[in-house]
Each structure stands twice: as C-alpha cells, then as structure tokens.
Amino acid sequence: MSVTAAQGFVAAGIAAGLKESGALDMALVQNLGPLRSAAAVFTSNRCTANPIIWSRQAIVDGSIEAIVLNSGGANCYTGAFGFQTTHQTAEQVGARLGVSSGDVLVCSTGLIGTGDQSFRDRLLAGVDIAAPALTADGGPNAARAIMTTDSHPKQAAVTSPSGWVIGGMAKGAGMLAPGLATMLVVITTDADVSSAQLDTALRSATRVTFDRLDSDGCMSTNDQVTIMASGASGVVPDSAEFEAAVTSICADLAQQLQGDAEGASHDITIETIRAATEDEAVDVGRAVSRSNLFKAAVFGNDPNWGRVLAAVGTTEAQFDPFDIDVTINGVRVCSSGQPDQPSESIDLTPRAVHVLIDLKVGASTATILTNDLTHDYVHENSAYAT
Amino acid sequence: MSVTAAQGFVAAGIAAGLKESGALDMALVQNLGPLRSAAAVFTSNRCTANPIIWSRQAIVDGSIEAIVLNSGGANCYTGAFGFQTTHQTAEQVGARLGVSSGDVLVCSTGLIGTGDQSFRDRLLAGVDIAAPALTADGGPNAARAIMTTDSHPKQAAVTSPSGWVIGGMAKGAGMLAPGLATMLVVITTDADVSSAQLDTALRSATRVTFDRLDSDGCMSTNDQVTIMASGASGVVPDSAEFEAAVTSICADLAQQLQGDAEGASHDITIETIRAATEDEAVDVGRAVSRSNLFKAAVFGNDPNWGRVLAAVGTTEAQFDPFDIDVTINGVRVCSSGQPDQPSESIDLTPRAVHVLIDLKVGASTATILTNDLTHDYVHENSAYAT
Structure with missing residues (x-):
C-alpha cells in the first residue's frame, strides 16, 4: 500500500x-x-x-x-x-x-x-x-x-x-x-x-x-x-x-x-452524460465544479439545482437549454426546462453527493470530482501563510 | 440620483x-x-x-x-x-x-x-x-x-x-x-x-x-x-x-x-498593464479574480502574491513567466521571477485592495473588480434557498 x-x-x-x-x-x-x-x-x-x-x-x-x-x-x-x-x-x-x-x-x-x-x-x-x-x-x-x-x-x-x-x-x-x-x-x-x-x-x-x-x-x-x-x-x-x-x-x-481536500465537508461527483463529445462532458462538469454558489449550497445541504444550470449555461457544449435533466442523489429535480421532483426529498447530509447532468445530445460521458465550499476552506486558506 | x-x-x-x-x-x-x-x-x-x-x-x-x-x-x-x-x-x-x-x-x-x-x-x-x-x-x-x-x-x-x-x-x-x-x-x-x-x-x-x-x-x-x-x-x-x-x-x-457583494470584506481592483492586447489583460485579471485561494488570502489580510502568479499562469496571455511584476497596494512584492519587497509591509486591513500585474510585453491595460472570499459569502450562499 x-x-x-x-x-x-x-x-x-x-x-x-x-x-x-x-x-x-x-x-x-x-x-x-x-x-x-x-x-x-x-x-x-x-x-x-x-x-x-x-x-x-x-x-x-x-x-x-x-x-x-x-x-x-x-x-x-x-x-x-x-x-x-x-x-x-x-x-x-x-x-x-x-x-x-x-x-x-x-x-x-x-x-x-x-x-x-x-x-x-x-x-x-x-x-x-x-x-x-x-x-x-x-x-x-x-x-x-x-x-x-x-x-x-x-x-x-x-x-x-x-x-x-x-x-x-x-x-x-x-x-x-x-x-x-x-x-x-x-x-x-x-x-x-x-x-x-x-x-x-x-x-x-x-x-x-x-x-x-x-x-x-x-x-x-x-x-x-x-x-x-x-x-x-x-x-x-x-x-x-x-x-x-x-x-x-x-x-x-x-x-x-x-x-481530504481542504476544509471540504462533501465529496461531489458530477457525472455528465449523453454529451456530444467527451471534451464537452468535461467542460460541463468542470463548469459546475467551479460554481462557488453551487458548492456553497451543497455545504449548506441545499440541493440548489438552479445553480447547476446556471453553470452549465456558461459552457459552449452542445445541448438544448430547455431539455437538460438534472438529478441529485437519484432525485430528478429538473427536466424539460422546469422543476421535476421536489428537491426537499434530497438528503445532502452524507458526505457523498452525486450530480447527474443529462445533456441528451450524444453518447459521451465524463465525471468530475469536486468538493463543497465551506467555512473551513475559507479559514484554512485565509490563514495558511501566516 | x-x-x-x-x-x-x-x-x-x-x-x-x-x-x-x-x-x-x-x-x-x-x-x-x-x-x-x-x-x-x-x-x-x-x-x-x-x-x-x-x-x-x-x-x-x-x-x-x-x-x-x-x-x-x-x-x-x-x-x-x-x-x-x-x-x-x-x-x-x-x-x-x-x-x-x-x-x-x-x-x-x-x-x-x-x-x-x-x-x-x-x-x-x-x-x-x-x-x-x-x-x-x-x-x-x-x-x-x-x-x-x-x-x-x-x-x-x-x-x-x-x-x-x-x-x-x-x-x-x-x-x-x-x-x-x-x-x-x-x-x-x-x-x-x-x-x-x-x-x-x-x-x-x-x-x-x-x-x-x-x-x-x-x-x-x-x-x-x-x-x-x-x-x-x-x-x-x-x-x-x-x-x-x-x-x-x-x-x-x-x-x-x-x-455590496455578498459577504465581501474587501473590494479588490486587479489592474493588468502592458499586456499584448486588451483581451489578454482582461483574461489575466479575470483569472486572478477567480482564484478562491487568492481571494481567501485577502480575506485573511494576507498578501499571498504566489497565488496571483499561480492564477496568471493558467492563462494563455503573452508574457514571460519570469519577468512579471506584481505590486499589491503599492508594494512590489515580486519582480523578475522572485520576491522583491517584503510583503509584511503591506496593510490589507482597509477594504480597498489594489493588485497591479505588469506583463511587460505590450501597451494594453484592463481592470477587473472583484471581492474576497469570506465566511459570510459561504454562509449567505449556503443558506440562501432555505
């Protein structure tokens, strides 16, 4: 080992x-x-x-x-x-x-x-x-x-x-x-x-x-x-x-x-499926992984799927903005451009969070691993040098 | 008004x-x-x-x-x-x-x-x-x-x-x-x-x-x-x-x-000068404005200039990585690829922070405005929906 x-x-x-x-x-x-x-x-x-x-x-x-x-x-x-x-x-x-x-x-x-x-x-x-x-x-x-x-x-x-x-x-x-x-x-x-x-x-x-x-x-x-x-x-x-x-x-x-990422309280797996290309699946996952707003929401155990879409929308990947499905921990919270299952049923207290983004345009998939944005992250990185 | x-x-x-x-x-x-x-x-x-x-x-x-x-x-x-x-x-x-x-x-x-x-x-x-x-x-x-x-x-x-x-x-x-x-x-x-x-x-x-x-x-x-x-x-x-x-x-x-940005305790002005093009000056400033590590450091009143360079290095702007000057609140902390003035002399307690990045390759300039990454930002955005 x-x-x-x-x-x-x-x-x-x-x-x-x-x-x-x-x-x-x-x-x-x-x-x-x-x-x-x-x-x-x-x-x-x-x-x-x-x-x-x-x-x-x-x-x-x-x-x-x-x-x-x-x-x-x-x-x-x-x-x-x-x-x-x-x-x-x-x-x-x-x-x-x-x-x-x-x-x-x-x-x-x-x-x-x-x-x-x-x-x-x-x-x-x-x-x-x-x-x-x-x-x-x-x-x-x-x-x-x-x-x-x-x-x-x-x-x-x-x-x-x-x-x-x-x-x-x-x-x-x-x-x-x-x-x-x-x-x-x-x-x-x-x-x-x-x-x-x-x-x-x-x-x-x-x-x-x-x-x-x-x-x-x-x-x-x-x-x-x-x-x-x-x-x-x-x-x-x-x-x-x-x-x-x-x-x-x-x-x-x-x-x-x-x-073991600095200050993290959640490990977030962002899986993008049915993208036109693997690169585009990576781009979409990475955009979500860099949304401070989504990551802070996960820290607060809030399945704020709107922030997922707001991040996806910044990419140039091929998709129809009103035909994307977003599923968080198995609950499809958004489909066809509108709310689907109530997000209240999602339990985000466990450390592992799974976000599935279905772009519905192709056959490529990619998974990005990220973490939530927490008080401990801010603390560690505001006090690291001193 | x-x-x-x-x-x-x-x-x-x-x-x-x-x-x-x-x-x-x-x-x-x-x-x-x-x-x-x-x-x-x-x-x-x-x-x-x-x-x-x-x-x-x-x-x-x-x-x-x-x-x-x-x-x-x-x-x-x-x-x-x-x-x-x-x-x-x-x-x-x-x-x-x-x-x-x-x-x-x-x-x-x-x-x-x-x-x-x-x-x-x-x-x-x-x-x-x-x-x-x-x-x-x-x-x-x-x-x-x-x-x-x-x-x-x-x-x-x-x-x-x-x-x-x-x-x-x-x-x-x-x-x-x-x-x-x-x-x-x-x-x-x-x-x-x-x-x-x-x-x-x-x-x-x-x-x-x-x-x-x-x-x-x-x-x-x-x-x-x-x-x-x-x-x-x-x-x-x-x-x-x-x-x-x-x-x-x-x-x-x-x-x-x-x-009045959510939770911010500092207003950071990132001025990139002597870039080859205005777009490149914007790219460099924006890369720094999106560095959670640098922004958390500013929250902690820590003039961590290494995090500025780490962000600049992710761009495709024209520059010599070892001939960039970084000046924070008037103190040139990095020049010619090494530490210059001691960063201890920088007072980051005031709200306004000025970061000057001199790329030394052209005549274009751009300024990006951003904020620090704070506990209040994480708090507001982890609790917003609920």
Missing part, C-alpha cells in the same frame, strides 16, 4: 526542519533496479516552480534513479537562487546515492516564494539524513513527509495475479485543479516496462483521474505525477492490464485527495 | 408579497416620452430565465414604454407556465398603462425554479398596485424593490451642463460575473437620443464596467442592463459626452455592486 510495495524500491521520510512543527517534511524514493524506467506529467501552469523546471529536463531520457520531495516550501518564484537550490538538492542526492544528479527528480510543495538560504541549507542537510534512512518499508513515512495541509497520508497499491505490483503515494489538499497533473504523486512498480510504456500508461491514467479532480479550481505551480519501474519482479505485464492497474491506482489516489 | 432623476420618467416600488419578509419586491418604471428609445444587454448564459427570453424580443424594435422588475423569484427554469407568467405580466403592465405589452420589458431576480401559480398571482396583483403608484419621485423606492441580498439600494445620476440627465439603479450582490450584463440595471435619460445611439453607448459602457466586475465567478441566468431615453429635455447631446456619461453611470453602479 505504498511506494515501497513494489520490489526494487526503498524510501524514507524524515524531518529536515522545513516545517516549523518539526513534522516529517522530506521524502526520498530510490529505484534499485534493475530497470530505471520512468515517466512524469507536470502542471500545465505556465508559472512553474524550480523543481518542475528541473524535473522536466531530468525525465527527458526516461531514466530516473531517485526522486526527492519536500513539503514546507514550494521553491517557486525564488529566482536563480531557487533554481540552484533545486540543482544542488539533486546533486546532493546523486552524491549520497552514487548516481547522476541528472537522474534525480525533485518535487517541492508549500508556500510560493519560499526558498532562501536557510531553506536550501535544510534541504541539503535533509538529504544527508534521508539517504542512509532508505529502507524497503519506508513508504508510509515518505507518504507522511509530503503532506502539507493533508490530514492523513494517501497511499494505494495493486497486485497483479501475474506477479507484479504497483504502489503509490500522493499529497493534495489545496490548489487542486487540473493541468495534466494536479498534485505530488509518486507511483512505483516492479513490472518490467519501458519508459515509453510508462509514459503511455501514465498519460492515459491521469487524463481520466487526476485531470478530472477539480476541488477548488486553482491550478498549482508545483504539481508532478511520476511513475518509476524497477523491473524487479522480472515480469513483463500485459499492457492492457498494466494500464488498467495504473489507472486504478491513480483513481484511488484521486479519490483520497478529494476526500 | 435615481431612475426618476431624468425628466419624463415615473417609477414605483411596491410590496407584491413575493418576498416573505413583506419588503418591497416589485419596481415599475415608465417612460412618458416624448421618445421611447431603448436598448438593453442581456446575460450571455445559455440557460436563461423567462424574462430574458421575453425582453430579448421586446427590445428588438428599440422602443420601450415601461419596464417591470421583481425580486423574490427568478422565474427561471419554470417551463412554459413560467414564460406565460412573464407574458401575462407584460400584458398586465400594458393594460394598466395603456401601452402595448410588446413595449414592456420584464426582469426577475431571486431563486431559480421559483414561478408557480402563487408567484404569478402576486406578480399580476403587484402590477395593479404599482401602476397607480408611479410618480416622478418613485426612483428610490424602485431601487429598493429590486434588492435581493443587497444590503442597500444602488443609484447614480449624472447631469450634463448641456441640460440633460442620466439616472440609474442596480441590484447585484450574488452571481456577479460577466456575460455582457451581470445584474439588473435600469438607466434612464431625458437626452434626445435614438435607440441605436443608446445601444452603442450602452455596449461601449458595459464592456468596460459591468463586464469587468467579477465578484464570484458565477454568471446569472437573469441579468439585464436596460437604458431608456425620454427625450424630455429636448437636448440632443454630444455623442462623445453622452457615451462618457453612460460609462460613468455604469462604472459608478458597478463599483456600488462590488462594494
């Missing part, structure tokens, strides 16, 4: 002093091989953190030996000094593990603009603590070390009957909106797969999982989803089974991120 | 029983002429309320005798019955004022899905009360009657040295985001202008005022901005002066809407 579930991986989670609380704040994961295949997807935000700039280059050859991740500072918009900090961090990992710094990925998360000399010193000293702490059961500590406002670590694993394993860890909580990747995620497998196969599987998986998690509409500057294969099982997987397993891990972690 | 500031207009605001509180909830404004020139802009939301469908047709010939507005129910997604209600309301106004129903605009605001027989009965009975109550000093009551969650009425007027007057009223509070119009607004003038001139002036004004007010990112189904000219002053205005005055009235009302 962790990044060390698969054979050939060791990990550590240690306290580098980046978090004032003294909690774990640095994770290191090493691939012991025999393969070093890897692939990664990155935030599509054009304002990117230094670790993203570094890692985008390091992944190009498809070979990665280790990944180091820190919470407690994003090292984003910290200038040339911040980039050197990322570079030196990779160098430090390379030196301690006896690998090339060009085969080391770096991820950072925390406050943008954080990355001064003290931050660098702690990062480098942290690597010296983490490297000798690497163990085959270090996954859970690593998962804990990448948490920011997460209330608990997120991990998942799938074991194939064919003898290979995929494990993963994720952190999310805030700035959860897609741009390919949407959070820090590390997935490991002992299957014998090439970096090209990993890339195909990862992009296919993130497209329908992390890319469809839109908790608060805000896209991060630091997000990265990485997958690494050691090949240690010696098993070449069936590619369809492998892709399905990667998607399953990503879906599991995405749901865990949704379930 | 109201829709009756200009000669040739009478108005009334009465209680039709649509609001449970018994507060004023219906406004009627009549143009006594001699001209009946009019123009209107409507929400671009594709899911539109019945009054929008009606009014879009009624305005086509550029001649309007009266406008009736109600709060206490949006008459949106209420089916064919709801459309008949709007039609009957216009007929009732026409009968009481001795004009054609096709020259009567209708506006409604309130909860989507509200528009049953009782709603219709109250609307029609309300018209019977409002018509005989029309007076030349009825503007302030009319402004009060269109309020929903507004805490106070919004009115404005401009008097030209040439002898003509423009007055207006607006209601806003929630679902404040553009799509041409973004709220209910009625503007009246006694200048001698054609409907074509009104249309030109109104579109030019709303483009840089109401269209750039984006309080909560949610676009309404019911918004309409109407301008009517009586010509009663007998003065043909200079067209440039007239357009400037209409823009001034719209800017004034837009600022009043921003200042």
Whole structure:
C-alpha cells in the first residue's frame, strides 16, 4: 500500500526542519533496479516552480534513479537562487546515492516564494539524513513527509495475479485543479516496462483521474505525477492490464485527495452524460465544479439545482437549454426546462453527493470530482501563510 | 440620483408579497416620452430565465414604454407556465398603462425554479398596485424593490451642463460575473437620443464596467442592463459626452455592486498593464479574480502574491513567466521571477485592495473588480434557498 510495495524500491521520510512543527517534511524514493524506467506529467501552469523546471529536463531520457520531495516550501518564484537550490538538492542526492544528479527528480510543495538560504541549507542537510534512512518499508513515512495541509497520508497499491505490483503515494489538499497533473504523486512498480510504456500508461491514467479532480479550481505551480519501474519482479505485464492497474491506482489516489481536500465537508461527483463529445462532458462538469454558489449550497445541504444550470449555461457544449435533466442523489429535480421532483426529498447530509447532468445530445460521458465550499476552506486558506 | 432623476420618467416600488419578509419586491418604471428609445444587454448564459427570453424580443424594435422588475423569484427554469407568467405580466403592465405589452420589458431576480401559480398571482396583483403608484419621485423606492441580498439600494445620476440627465439603479450582490450584463440595471435619460445611439453607448459602457466586475465567478441566468431615453429635455447631446456619461453611470453602479457583494470584506481592483492586447489583460485579471485561494488570502489580510502568479499562469496571455511584476497596494512584492519587497509591509486591513500585474510585453491595460472570499459569502450562499 505504498511506494515501497513494489520490489526494487526503498524510501524514507524524515524531518529536515522545513516545517516549523518539526513534522516529517522530506521524502526520498530510490529505484534499485534493475530497470530505471520512468515517466512524469507536470502542471500545465505556465508559472512553474524550480523543481518542475528541473524535473522536466531530468525525465527527458526516461531514466530516473531517485526522486526527492519536500513539503514546507514550494521553491517557486525564488529566482536563480531557487533554481540552484533545486540543482544542488539533486546533486546532493546523486552524491549520497552514487548516481547522476541528472537522474534525480525533485518535487517541492508549500508556500510560493519560499526558498532562501536557510531553506536550501535544510534541504541539503535533509538529504544527508534521508539517504542512509532508505529502507524497503519506508513508504508510509515518505507518504507522511509530503503532506502539507493533508490530514492523513494517501497511499494505494495493486497486485497483479501475474506477479507484479504497483504502489503509490500522493499529497493534495489545496490548489487542486487540473493541468495534466494536479498534485505530488509518486507511483512505483516492479513490472518490467519501458519508459515509453510508462509514459503511455501514465498519460492515459491521469487524463481520466487526476485531470478530472477539480476541488477548488486553482491550478498549482508545483504539481508532478511520476511513475518509476524497477523491473524487479522480472515480469513483463500485459499492457492492457498494466494500464488498467495504473489507472486504478491513480483513481484511488484521486479519490483520497478529494476526500481530504481542504476544509471540504462533501465529496461531489458530477457525472455528465449523453454529451456530444467527451471534451464537452468535461467542460460541463468542470463548469459546475467551479460554481462557488453551487458548492456553497451543497455545504449548506441545499440541493440548489438552479445553480447547476446556471453553470452549465456558461459552457459552449452542445445541448438544448430547455431539455437538460438534472438529478441529485437519484432525485430528478429538473427536466424539460422546469422543476421535476421536489428537491426537499434530497438528503445532502452524507458526505457523498452525486450530480447527474443529462445533456441528451450524444453518447459521451465524463465525471468530475469536486468538493463543497465551506467555512473551513475559507479559514484554512485565509490563514495558511501566516 | 435615481431612475426618476431624468425628466419624463415615473417609477414605483411596491410590496407584491413575493418576498416573505413583506419588503418591497416589485419596481415599475415608465417612460412618458416624448421618445421611447431603448436598448438593453442581456446575460450571455445559455440557460436563461423567462424574462430574458421575453425582453430579448421586446427590445428588438428599440422602443420601450415601461419596464417591470421583481425580486423574490427568478422565474427561471419554470417551463412554459413560467414564460406565460412573464407574458401575462407584460400584458398586465400594458393594460394598466395603456401601452402595448410588446413595449414592456420584464426582469426577475431571486431563486431559480421559483414561478408557480402563487408567484404569478402576486406578480399580476403587484402590477395593479404599482401602476397607480408611479410618480416622478418613485426612483428610490424602485431601487429598493429590486434588492435581493443587497444590503442597500444602488443609484447614480449624472447631469450634463448641456441640460440633460442620466439616472440609474442596480441590484447585484450574488452571481456577479460577466456575460455582457451581470445584474439588473435600469438607466434612464431625458437626452434626445435614438435607440441605436443608446445601444452603442450602452455596449461601449458595459464592456468596460459591468463586464469587468467579477465578484464570484458565477454568471446569472437573469441579468439585464436596460437604458431608456425620454427625450424630455429636448437636448440632443454630444455623442462623445453622452457615451462618457453612460460609462460613468455604469462604472459608478458597478463599483456600488462590488462594494455590496455578498459577504465581501474587501473590494479588490486587479489592474493588468502592458499586456499584448486588451483581451489578454482582461483574461489575466479575470483569472486572478477567480482564484478562491487568492481571494481567501485577502480575506485573511494576507498578501499571498504566489497565488496571483499561480492564477496568471493558467492563462494563455503573452508574457514571460519570469519577468512579471506584481505590486499589491503599492508594494512590489515580486519582480523578475522572485520576491522583491517584503510583503509584511503591506496593510490589507482597509477594504480597498489594489493588485497591479505588469506583463511587460505590450501597451494594453484592463481592470477587473472583484471581492474576497469570506465566511459570510459561504454562509449567505449556503443558506440562501432555505
């Protein structure tokens, strides 16, 4: 159930002093091989953190030996000094593990603009603590070390009957909106797969999982989803089974991120059906997922379906505005441009909320995961930096 | 300072029983002429309320005798019955004022899905009360009657040295985001202008005022901005002066809407300068205005400039991500891709917040008005329907 579930991986989670609380704040994961295949997807935000700039280059050859991740500072918009900090961090990992710094990925998360000399010193000293702490059961500590406002670590694993394993860890909580990747995620497998196969599987998986998690509409500057294969099982997987397993891990972690999003009291699943195209189904779901008014209504246990339609109407998807059905938790509250069943019968007190939008024009479907807009969200995000 | 500031207009605001509180909830404004020139802009939301469908047709010939507005129910997604209600309301106004129903605009605001027989009965009975109550000093009551969650009425007027007057009223509070119009607004003038001139002036004004007010990112189904000219002053205005005055009235009302947005504790002005095009400047400002994270930070008096950049980075505007300056309340907190002045020196306790984003690529500028994301916003919108 962790990044060390698969054979050939060791990990550590240690306290580098980046978090004032003294909690774990640095994770290191090493691939012991025999393969070093890897692939990664990155935030599509054009304002990117230094670790993203570094890692985008390091992944190009498809070979990665280790990944180091820190919470407690994003090292984003910290200038040339911040980039050197990322570079030196990779160098430090390379030196301690006896690998090339060009085969080391770096991820950072925390406050943008954080990355001064003290931050660098702690990062480098942290690597010296983490490297000798690497163990085959270090996954859970690593998962804990990448948490920011997460209330608990997120991990998942799938074991194939064919003898290979995929494990993963994720952190999310805030700035959860897609741009390919949407959070820090590390997935490991002992299957014998090439970096090209990993890339195909990862992009296919993130497209329908992390890319469809839109908790608060805000896209991060630091997000990265990485997958690494050691090949240690010696098993070449069936590619369809492998892709399905990667998607399953990503879906599991995405749901865990949704379930622990900052301040959320409801997990809202927005399913758009019978759209003309999948992209249009995504657009419709995403528009609803970004309606503060609808999300605040759900927080208040109010099935305010008018706010769903008001959001759908802002899209350019094909539909007849007066022939859309909206169903909330199984109760069709709107059909044919008017109220249908009374919304009073909907019980929104459970955490899970299901919104079904039937566009009635085509055969495409997409599901977006989001959360409600709560007092706790406002509180956490008004008090985060200070 | 109201829709009756200009000669040739009478108005009334009465209680039709649509609001449970018994507060004023219906406004009627009549143009006594001699001209009946009019123009209107409507929400671009594709899911539109019945009054929008009606009014879009009624305005086509550029001649309007009266406008009736109600709060206490949006008459949106209420089916064919709801459309008949709007039609009957216009007929009732026409009968009481001795004009054609096709020259009567209708506006409604309130909860989507509200528009049953009782709603219709109250609307029609309300018209019977409002018509005989029309007076030349009825503007302030009319402004009060269109309020929903507004805490106070919004009115404005401009008097030209040439002898003509423009007055207006607006209601806003929630679902404040553009799509041409973004709220209910009625503007009246006694200048001698054609409907074509009104249309030109109104579109030019709303483009840089109401269209750039984006309080909560949610676009309404019911918004309409109407301008009517009586010509009663007998003065043909200079067209440039007239357009400037209409823009001034719209800017004034837009600022009043921003200042009374639901739950807001800060009015945030986002000024994007040196963009390649005006559209790109608008895109950048709007992206920041829709960042819940930045808006929650402002609520917490935290000048979290990293969240500004994270939002700017989601746009496709031309800029170098590492050569953007961000200045908050006069303090340049980010330049050349790194922290500049310490943000601790910024005092965000006053209500007015100014964010200046310098893209350094062109000569275009745009300003977006928004608000912070507060506990009161969440509270009001989680409890509105119930």
